[in-house]
Amino acid sequence: MALAELRTRHRLFNRMLKVSITLTYLVILAGSVVRNTGSGMGCPDWPKCFGKWVPPTCACQLPEGYEKEYIEHRKEKNLRYADLLDRIGYAEVAQHLRTDADMYRPTLFNAFHTWTEYINRLLGALLGLSLVNSLILSLPYLSTRAMIPVRMFAIVLLTGFQAWFGSIVVSTHLLPGTITVHMGLALLILALLIVLYVETSPGKRVNATFRLGNTMRYALTALLLLALIQVFLGTQVRQQVDVLADTLGPNQRNLWIEGLNWVFKVHRSFSIILLILTGWIFFQVNRYMSHYWVVYRMTWFLAVFIGIETISGVIMAYLGMPWWAQPVHMLVSSMIIGSLVYLLSSVHSKREIAAA
Numbered sequence: 001m002a003l004a005e006l007r008t009r010h011r012l013f014n015r016m017l018k019v020s021i022t023l024t025y026l027v028i029l030a031g032s033v034v035r036n037t038g039s040g041m042g043c044p045d046w047p048k049c050f051g052k053w054v055p056p057t058c059a060c061q062l063p064e065g066y067e068k069e070y071i072e073h074r075k076e077k078n079l080r081y082a083d084l085l086d087r088i089g090y091a092e093v094a095q096h097l098r099t100d101a102d103m104y105r106p107t108l109f110n111a112f113h114t115w116t117e118y119i120n121r122l123l124g125a126l127l128g129l130s131l132v133n134s135l136i137l138s139l140p141y142l143s144t145r146a147m148i149p150v151r152m153f154a155i156v157l158l159t160g161f162q163a164w165f166g167s168i169v170v171s172t173h174l175l176p177g178t179i180t181v182h183m184g185l186a187l188l189i190l191a192l193l194i195v196l197y198v199e200t201s202p203g204k205r206v207n208a209t210f211r212l213g214n215t216m217r218y219a220l221t222a223l224l225l226l227a228l229i230q231v232f233l234g235t236q237v238r239q240q241v242d243v244l245a246d247t248l249g250p251n252q253r254n255l256w257i258e259g260l261n262w263v264f265k266v267h268r269s270f271s272i273i274l275l276i277l278t279g280w281i282f283f284q285v286n287r288y289m290s291h292y293w294v295v296y297r298m299t300w301f302l303a304v305f306i307g308i309e310t311i312s313g314v315i316m317a318y319l320g321m322p323w324w325a326q327p328v329h330m331l332v333s334s335m336i337i338g339s340l341v342y343l344l345s346s347v348h349s350k351r352e353i354a355a356a
Contacts, residue, residue: 028334034120219284237260
């Protein structure tokens with residue numbers, strides 16, 4: 001293969017990675033909207049929706065007794081999942097899946113919920129196609145950097161598992177623990193894509209001095225760990241919100257915050273630590289690394305994302321949790337994680353660049 005053609009394929013791979021990263025963010029946003037609007041069971045089967053590739057627009061297009069039919073399908077899926085949980089040592093959770101009658105309440109057709117979930121699935125399908133395309137475009141690296149296509153293949157497999165696990169999250173009626181795992185997998189896929197993007201992008205790795213590179217990496221690693229803890233706390237708060245929303249109803253949003261326990265207070269206060277550490281990093285980059293445009297620009301993005309995340313959190317806490325604030329909060333939290341992974345992948349010492 002000619003050198004010029006090889007470089008062209010490498011550029012195409014890098015651009016497709018950028019498309020995949022963008023679609024990952026859109027899927028995270030769409031998933032948050034689905035959850036926030038209660039549209040998870042808008043399509044009670046998978047991969048089709050009410051047995052169709054293009055879902056219906058009204059209940060008149062569905063057969064009589066469709067509710068019971070899809071409840072039975074849901075039970076079968078949950079029982080298989082319960083058997084798996086038994087085998088890996090989660091017998092108590094498995095028993096809950098088998099005996100909780102509230103999990104199998106009939107879900108009536110709602111066109112808004114159905115099409116909200118369907119759009120989410122379309123975005124997921126587009127992401128899957130872009131990842132497969134990225135895998136194909138990564139194959140020219142086999143002769144020089146074989147781990148790149150291997151890692152790309154692992155991302156494709158992980159995304160397939162994530163799609164299956166998302167159906168379990170919905171089928172089990174947001175079973176505690178599944179939400180955290182689902183979010184964690186989404187962030188892992190995002191991080192793996194961003195690391196690959198930086199590694200295959202000319203000029204994205206910074207030749208900082210060894211001492212400065214180490215200091216910045218330590219600070220960014222600490223901030224990333226703290227941000228992941230904050231996301232974990234947020235998923236716990238969101239689980240409580242789901243229960244309160246189911247109990248109090250969607251018209252009592254102003255009462256949801258009052259029903260949250262200590263986890264919410266820790267989550268709220270933890271943001272102060274993130275703000276302080278982000279401010280320190282922002283100051284250091286502007287003072288010592290402003291000539292590194294890759295790091296300088298992304299640090300500004302990080303600061304903006306942290307600001308939006310804080311404001312959206314304040315809005316939810318003190319303005320009755322408006323429906324639009326929750327998807328924004330979720331999306332921006334993933335963008336914070338993505339920014340930190342990008343910065344960590346970019347900031348290396350001269351010694352490491354020379355060895356690469």
